Structure formats: structure tokens, C-alpha cells
Amino acid sequence: MAVIAKVWIEPDCITCNACEDICPDVFKVEEDSSMILAAVRADGAYDTNAGAKSPLSGTLGADLADLIIEAAEDCPVEVIKYELAEGATDDAPAPAAEAAAEAPAVAVAESAPVAGVSEALAAVMEGDRSLTILFGSQTGNAAGLAERTAKLAEHYGLHATVKDMDDASVDSLSTPRLMVITSTWGEGEMPDNAEALWQAASAGGPSLSATHFTVCAIGDTSYDEFCKAGHDWNNRLEAMGAVRVHGMAECDVDYVPPWQAWVTEALSRIACVDASGTFHETLVEEMSAYASSGDDDGIADGDFTPGQVLSEEMSITLRVFRYDPVASSSGFDTVACALPGHATVQDLLVAISNDLDGSLAFRRGNGTGTPTTAVRANGRIVLSDVTRLDTLVHDGGTLLVEPLPGHPVVKDLVVDPSRVERALAAAAPWMRADPREGEVLANGSSMGTMTAVAAEDLHRRFDVHAPEAAHGMSDCTPHDASYLGPGVLTRLWQRASDPRVGAEQRRSLLRTLQDEGGVWSETDLSAIRRQGQEGRLVAEAMTDARGRLLSEFRFAGRSGRHIKWFSRTVKWSGTLNETILAAQTMGPIGAIMNLPATVRMATGFTRTGAPLARDLQGFIAPGKMPPLVNSLVDDHHEVKAIFDALDRRF
Numbered sequence: 001m002a003v004i005a006k007v008w009i010e011p012d013c014i015t016c017n018a019c020e021d022i023c024p025d026v027f028k029v030e031e032d033s034s035m036i037l038a039a040v041r042a043d044g045a046y047d048t049n050a051g052a053k054s055p056l057s058g059t060l061g062a063d064l065a066d067l068i069i070e071a072a073e074d075c076p077v078e079v080i081k082y083e084l085a086e087g088a089t090d091d092a093p094a095p096a097a098e099a100a101a102e103a104p105a106v107a108v109a110e111s112a113p114v115a116g117v118s119e120a121l122a123a124v125m126e127g128d129r130s131l132t133i134l135f136g137s138q139t140g141n142a143a144g145l146a147e148r149t150a151k152l153a154e155h156y157g158l159h160a161t162v163k164d165m166d167d168a169s170v171d172s173l174s175t176p177r178l179m180v181i182t183s184t185w186g187e188g189e190m191p192d193n194a195e196a197l198w199q200a201a202s203a204g205g206p207s208l209s210a211t212h213f214t215v216c217a218i219g220d221t222s223y224d225e226f227c228k229a230g231h232d233w234n235n236r237l238e239a240m241g242a243v244r245v246h247g248m249a250e251c252d253v254d255y256v257p258p259w260q261a262w263v264t265e266a267l268s269r270i271a272c273v274d275a276s277g278t279f280h281e282t283l284v285e286e287m288s289a290y291a292s293s294g295d296d297d298g299i300a301d302g303d304f305t306p307g308q309v310l311s312e313e314m315s316i317t318l319r320v321f322r323y324d325p326v327a328s329s330s331g332f333d334t335v336a337c338a339l340p341g342h343a344t345v346q347d348l349l350v351a352i353s354n355d356l357d358g359s360l361a362f363r364r365g366n367g368t369g370t371p372t373t374a375v376r377a378n379g380r381i382v383l384s385d386v387t388r389l390d391t392l393v394h395d396g397g398t399l400l401v402e403p404l405p406g407h408p409v410v411k412d413l414v415v416d417p418s419r420v421e422r423a424l425a426a427a428a429p430w431m432r433a434d435p436r437e438g439e440v441l442a443n444g445s446s447m448g449t450m451t452a453v454a455a456e457d458l459h460r461r462f463d464v465h466a467p468e469a470a471h472g473m474s475d476c477t478p479h480d481a482s483y484l485g486p487g488v489l490t491r492l493w494q495r496a497s498d499p500r501v502g503a504e505q506r507r508s509l510l511r512t513l514q515d516e517g518g519v520w521s522e523t524d525l526s527a528i529r530r531q532g533q534e535g536r537l538v539a540e541a542m543t544d545a546r547g548r549l550l551s552e553f554r555f556a557g558r559s560g561r562h563i564k565w566f567s568r569t570v571k572w573s574g575t576l577n578e579t580i581l582a583a584q585t586m587g588p589i590g591a592i593m594n595l596p597a598t599v600r601m602a603t604g605f606t607r608t609g610a611p612l613a614r615d616l617q618g619f620i621a622p623g624k625m626p627p628l629v630n631s632l633v634d635d636h637h638e639v640k641a642i643f644d645a646l647d648r649r650f
Contacts, residue, residue: 003085004061004068009034009048010079017530018074021380021391023067025060027080034080040064053083061085076529076536117290121283127275131160132175134168136182136194136229139459142218145259146181152263155291156271166193170205176277177270178213178242180233185455186500188225190232192452201236208242210277214266215248218255223430226250245269245279256368267291311341311390317398318348320360323409330409332400333357341390345377345401348389349413361412371466375413376402381473381531383466404469406477406485417468423484424467427512429491432505454499462494462541470538473528482517486528486538489519493545510552519545 217230365385467487
């Protein structure tokens, strides 16, 4: 178990708020650096702790160790340092896993006699009660659902074995009870770990007439072949003689709710298959009642679901934005509230709606991070159905909740995301059928080529959950109607980075990223980067896209780098050097026409907004730069707009 003895902040902190977002009990971000709170330090001081390196007080080093380590790992400039207590380790032992590895294998799992059920159901639940759950997973979602399904199966008197398809043979399909949970990769392909088993099953295999099965498929409706891998398994198992006991579930990106609806019914039915392989449909209702009679329904407590950390009640002041479209009036309501710190922003809004004002309008989610629940809370873009209050405000503080920026407000906190949806539809980020390098599977279906390393890198760089929320992270989207926004642009760059995309589609995507409304319309990526992990992913993706565009449209090398950094200087800081501006925009003919400016550049002098007499210094003492600094440009967003209109390089 990790125990932190000391934690401190080294120089060069960029005050990105990441550490405070993760562990506000230890870190406080000030204007120049992050600080270590006095309450957690043995010396009671409030600074970076870099010099004194005071130990943490009490048991805080153990209580907050995981959060401190996470904050250090997520620090973009790696200035958060910590020292482990003597004898402590970063890696906690896993005795449960070791014990499981040492346990002897059991060939057939039989159940003990069951009380409190009818004789018919008791007879079904005797003998072999094994259940095989096969998963095909590219990113871990299907694997997580398989583990949670296995935990739920215990309530139905089943003994489940979860198998990675990579470790399964075609003979593994020949089992009395079989559940298949698989994701779909790319344009309808099998996940990498399912490909070998699928090829073997497609080539033949044993008769599965004694096998009862059901399938849960995960996909993405933005692709043409939605849940195709699940459909392929469903059809193939039936072709091999297996009996389907429950219809296939189709799960979109928000896969938990449809899985929950499927798993309860699927387990109730497959649990009614007795040891001889006979399905007793008349007992399904009784089996469902038997499974639900336990104290724990298990739906929310799978092996892949972390336990909730409970917090004490907090007294806070809520200021919530209100907008009445009928009266065209807006303002803020102020309410004193008392809720536990582990309650979500959605819990708070529901309490206000139920107890004080039923007219408060906001979108509800299912507790898994629903994209449409995004709001701005104390300046952060958050998903209200999963964001805890104690991560946003301290006891006695004020929580300001506003609608998601960049979208028209419909009523109160409800916004209209159709702008993002229309932009996505027009930009067509899904994979199109361009001629491209690929392979054809044994069943005749085509697939692109992608290594496991490339697939992992693609997911790591673009694991953005909510494009609507990303759209609201930008300071530009509320003011620039032509700007597609970071949510859409990130999806386009993700597709352009996919090695399976054809050359024609990639050129089209890059042109959209380069043109008006593309990545160059974003003036301040740091505003996006401050919005937690998703903000960092979006900002890094847009920075990568800009680098590729400079190369793609022939602005690479020294000149391209100069243009890129000069444009960033003007757009981000508002600092302008007039002569450099002229040099980059007037071209060679313009340089001849504007000879004085050319002479100043050639002799090392630049006009910076100082009196003209300072420029004449260049003709008196050529080759020496006057000790001037760049002048601050008023309304520099206007200069940025001029740059965009005159030269797409900016």
C-alpha cells in the first residue's frame, strides 16, 4: 500500500489546475504556482513545500496517497514530486487474485440444493450450472461487461467462467450455456482478440445443438456497420445449431443502459436451461423473482465498478442560471443547500426541482457520464450526472452553475446541441468507402489494416467522451458562427489520423481542418487545456492537427515554424511586431513596394509601436537593434481576424 511521506511542487508550474481538480485537499493553484495546503503539512506552512519539504500530518499520507500519485502522474510539466514513506510501495498486493490462481480447476460446476423455490425450479437448478461468457474487446468495455455479467450470474445459481476469445478454442462454444459479449471495431470488423476464434468458427466446428446462447453487441451508430460483430456471432452460432434463448442486444457508445436491460432478461432465461440442455421457458418468471430476492442486485457493483467514496454533508450556496424563453428574461437564483459531498451536480439540481422549484429545466443522465448533461460549474465544463459536489466547491462555498457555452440556451440549463450535430453531419467524420489498402476476411467481408499498437494509440489520443461538452470548452464558439468547434474538429482529426482511411477522404478532412472554421479559428488552446483530462486531449489533438496542416499545406521548415509561433504570439498574447507582420503578409513584390520596411528588416531594425524617430535609429547605426519590446495591441482579436482573412497560414 502506498503511503506518501512528503509532497512538494518544483519550479516551472504552469498553473493548469489539474492537481487541484484531482486532489483539492492537498493542492491549491495560485497565480504563479500550485501550493501545498497548510492543513495537510506538519509545519502548518502554505507554500510549494519545495524548500522545507515538510512531512504530511497525521494519516493524510495514507488517506490521500492514491490521489496525490494520480495528480503527479497527470501533471503536464511533471513538477509535482512526492516521497514514499519508508517501507511503502506504489503497488498494492492482490491476494485475492493470487488465491484464485492457486485454486484447483473444477471441471463441472454443480450447485447446492436450493430452498424457497418450486420443485420444478429446484430440479432445473440441480447438477451442472456452468455458464461460459466469451468476450471480444478492443478497448476493455466488453471485458468489463463480461465481468459484471459473471457477478450477476451468481444470483441465478449459475457458476460463470469469463474467457477472453483470444484464449478460447472453437470447442469452447460447445457448452450448455453460452453468452457472447463483443464490441465492433472499425467498419464492422471483429476486435483483435476475437479474430482467430471467429476465423475458426467460420471455417467449421462442432455441432452446437445442445448449446443455448445469447449475444450482447457494442457498437457506434456513427459507423455504417453498427454492431456488425455481434450480428455475425449471432448468425454464426445459429448456423452451427445453437439455440438462441434471448434476442441480441445492440448497445451504442452509451452501452451500460441497454446492457442492463439485456442482462437481467438474458440471465433469467439462460438460467432456466437445466443440466440436460433443456430450456424451461415456463420457469423464467419464477427464476427472475428468485434472482431479485437477494439484498444486492449487483447491477452497479461489478468488478469493474469502483466503490463510492462517501463524504460528509456540505452546506453550500447555489447560484443557478435561469432563462425564461417566453418572457425573454434571464438571471440567477440563489439557494442555500445542504447535501453530502459525494452527491453529484445532478443530484443537487434534482433536489432543487423536487423541493423548491419544479420549473427548473436541466437534462438528466443515467449516472454514467451522459454527454447531454454537460454544464459549466464554477468555470469548469462537467457532466452533471457524474461530477461530485466536493470536487467543485468546499463546505461553505458558492457553486455557480450555468448552461454549456457555445450552444443556444433553450430554457435554464437546457441548451440546443444541434449546431454540433449539423457540423458533424456536414463534415462526415465517419469512414467513407474510398479505395484504400485493406484485406478481405474468409467470410468475404472487407477490413482495414491496423496494428494493435496503432489502435491503442488512436484511442489514447482521442478518448473524448462528449463532443458537445468539448464544443463548450472553447472561448471562440459563442462568438464565431463559422467555427466548427473543438468537438467536431477533434473527431475530424481522429478520422484523418486513422491509418485505414483512404487518401481522398484524408485530403478532404485536412482541407476542412485548414479552411475557414477549422483549427486556426481557435485563438486560445490553453482555455481548453484547463478543462481537465478531456480538455487536455482536445487541446493536444488540435495542436497535432496544426502541426500536420503546416506540413501538408507547404508551411514546413523554418518559415512554417516562424509563421506558427508568430501567429500564436499575436493570437494568444495580443503582442504585435509591425515589421514582421508586413514581412509575412506582403510577399516579395510587396517588399519592393514597401522599401523602408524592407530596409529596416535588412538592417536589424523593427518598428514596434514606438515613435518613428526610434526607427530612424536604424539608418544612423545600422545593424543594432534598439532596446524595445513589442507593444500590446488593443483589441488583438481584431488583428487575429485580419490574419485569418488575409492569409490562411495563420
